Amino acid sequence: MxxxxxxxxxxxxxxxxxxxxxxxxxxxxxxxxxxxxxxxxxxxxxxxxxxxxxxxxxxxxxxxxxxxxxxxxxIKLPLPDVSRPSLIANNDEPDELISKVYENMGKKGLTIFSISIPSGDLLPQAKLKKEIVNATRELKEGGTEYEELQGNLKLRRMIALRSLPWGGNFNENDLVTTNGGMNALSFCLMALGKPGDTIAIESPCYPGILQLANGLGLKVLELPTHPTTGIEIEALKKMIPEINICLLIPNYNSPLGSCMPDENKKEVVKLLAENKIPLIEDDVYGDLYFGPSRPKCCKSFDKEGNVLYCSSISKTLAPGYRVGWIAPGKYKDKILKLKLLHSTSSISLVNEAVANFLKTGKYEKHLQQLRRTLQSNYQNYVQTIAESFPEGTKTGRPQGGLSLWVEFDKKIDTRILYDLAIKQNISIAPGRMFTLQDQFENCMRLCIGLPWSEVTQTKLRQIGSLAKMI
The missing domain is CATH 1.10.10.10 (Winged helix-like DNA-binding domain superfamily/Winged helix DNA-binding domain)
Structure with missing residues (x-):
């Protein structure tokens, strides 16, 4: 044996x-x-x-x-309900609410549960600073020159190498670097869509994707989504004739934390390829798994180059570095043209530093510790919620990522809860941010990427106490 x-x-x-x-x-x-x-x-x-x-x-x-x-x-609180959005494309953007929540980003004195990134205290800041210094020595002209259009070769090789365990099987020529994950998604949507086209997404969905789609004039079709297994494939099949593009976060979706089973990923890839509908896959959370191994991606099952795979280090290593990438499949030429037009080059110095961080094995060591911390945080959050939140509260059961979805009784409006919490120097993300429809008013997303402490626990308990007042 x-x-x-x-x-x-x-x-x-x-x-x-x-x-x-x-x-x-x-x-x-x-x-x-x-x-x-x-x-x-x-x-x-x-x-x-x-x-x-x-x-x-x-x-x-x-x-x-x-x-x-x-x-x-x-400790197992009930699961949130499967979402049931209207299957009619909608563009009722909660812009004011999104702006109100995101303007708290970087504010001192706030406990920010609302922004889905790991706290700086959980990141290897000193080691990254050393890599920046080393990169200025190694790069020609100290990193002041443009790098090649496709991106830093060393970085692309390291990304390709890291794709092997989950079946990406990239080589460096398959990849294009971008200035962060949202920049990658933006290039993909600009390459594939035109105003009036319909894009299918999960519901609830990351607010940045909603705003980006609206900004490009796309009609947004929200699909019913299960809190642990992702989109309902039967609903996707039903709406195929209406769809021009599909954009999914299959691994540890934000805000639900759902992770599509491999058989679902395979079926979705096959279905969309047969109907010539491109799939944009956002995999920024895939490295943050709690189990023994990383989940596969939709790209793992892509045989025709129909999946545009996007990722970044923004949720795992350094949000402010803005290092992302695309494996655009058969759409590579379109993506390169857009990169030349909109950004010309990624940031040479930062990309070289990140490439070296990956090459030396420091990234994997950091991820191991970060995954343990996030898993422990999730457990602590659920225990505190079970003890302190109103009766009937439901929570997601993510197996990775940074998000915990919380569903209250229908009478609790989390927009009101946000206003009460911010007066106590606590920021949450109300559920209405994650949809273009009138739904999720009784839900919220909590980021589990804060260091767990007595203060964090106290602030969570305060949220529960405020919810009981509504």
Whole structure:
């Protein structure tokens, strides 16, 4: 029996005991040494067993004490409802609300649950500064020259290398760098659409996508979306004759946190290709998985170059660096023309620094720690919500990403809750921001990318107390 199979088999056995109630919350597990003795395995294999169980939120380690069954496993608030938007294209943009929420970005003294990025305290700022300094030494003219149109070659090679585990199988010539993820999506929509075309998206959907689509004169068709598995494919099939473009965030969608199963991704790619409808895939959250492995992407199943894959480091490493990329498939020439017209070049110095950060392995080490922190945060948020929020509150169950979707009783309007919370120096993202229709007024998105502390917990409890007042 191979070592890979052995540690998985042992972990699955313990997981089964936890899920079946044989091992209960708070029960202590055998020590690493005991596990070695019982199963005749090495210390490294035993440690991998515990890491696997931790990644599934089934156990937690306590310094100097050992491993225990996690109390969070038994906390399961009801799931939010499947969204049921009108299947008529709508462009009623909540512009004023979006502006009100996003103007808080960067403000001091606020606890910002509303912006879906990791806190600077969770990012390797000192290491990134060193890479910037090194890049000025390595680049010709210290990084003051334009780089080639397609983007930094070293960066594209590292991105291509990182695509192999999930089936992207890119090479450097498949990729075009951009100034962040939204710049990538903007290029794709400009390349594919014209005013009056209809774009299909998830509902709820990231506000920036709604604003971008509206700004380009596109009609937005919101699709029914399940809080854990993403869009309902039958609804997509029904609306195929009306659709010109489809844009999805299949992995840990913001704001729901949903992740489409592989079979759904494969079916969507096939369906859209057969109907000659291009798919723009936004995968900025894919590296933030809580489980043992990264999920596949729609691009993994793309055989015809019909999927334009977009991603960035804005949600994982450095939001302010504005480093993104596209694997545009058969639309590469159109994307390059748009990049030449709109930006000419990406930022040489920053792209070189990020490329080196990826090449040295520092990025993967950072991601490992960030994923553990976000998973722990999610558990802490749900426990606090269960204790402090109004009865009947529902929450998503993301398996990765930065978003936690919260659904209250219909009587609670989160726009009112926002106004109450901001007076307490707390910013939330009301659900109405994430749609062009009159829905989600009783919902909100919370970012789980803040460092967990007594202050964070207190602010969450305050949100619950304010919600009870409405």
């Amino acid at each position: 191979g070592k890979e199979f052995l540690y998985t088999e042992i972990a699955n056995g313990i997981a089964s005991q936890i899920k079946n109630g044989i091992l209960k919350a708070g029960d202590k597990l055998p020590s690493v040494r005991m596990l070695c003795h019982e199963h005749r395995i090495s210390m490294n294999t035993a440690k991998r067993v515990f890491l696997e169980l931790e990644s599934q939120s089934l156990i937690e380690s306590k310094p100097q004490s050992g491993y225990f069954v996690s109390p969070f496993f038994s």
